[in-house]
Amino acid sequence: MSKLNTYKDDFFILLESGFIAVNQADEDSAVKLFKAAEKLDPKNELPIIGLGYLHFHKLELRQACEIFEKVLKKNPENEMAKTFLGICLTMSPNAVQEGEDLLEEMHNSSDDLIKGLSHTAIDFVEKFIKKDPTPVEVQKKKKTKKKNKS
Helix, strand or coil: CHHHHHCHHHHHHHHHHHHHHHHCCCHHHHHHHHHHHHHHCCCCCHHHHHHHHHHHHCCCHHHHHHHHHHHHHHCCCCHHHHHHHHHHHHCCCCCHHHHHHHHHHHHHCCCHHHHHHHHHHHHHHHHHHCCCCCHHHHHHHHHHHHHHHC
16 A cells, blocks of 8 residues: 555646546547546545546436446545536437536536636537527428328
8 A cells, every 4th residue: 555655746747647548539548447446535526526527428317327427426526427427418318408507507607617618518418408409400300201101
């Protein structure tokens, strides 16, 4: 255990490197970095959130939601987990409103980054997820339905 204490100061370097690896689609490195960070500080929730972030990036929304919910069961005040959970839920067809509610709640965060992320996510939902289909898309759906009936 004393050897691990030598690397305690590297916790945030490993953690941040894990998030960078996720953004570069290097799943293997991301998992190893988050697991290493978790070994250095097992009580810290950030490596677990990192694994949820990895699932989110792969659009494995169910797994990501499960991880963020697990973090929130331990710490209901974790704003990062709430925000990521809100984003995942807004991308799930049957939970858009629940996700929006979580994101709206995060508008009151004292952390400017969380607040900004929640605003950006709500804007994305309004512009792309809740967007009505265009007339061309409606016509395509009608044509597809007619072909399926034939």
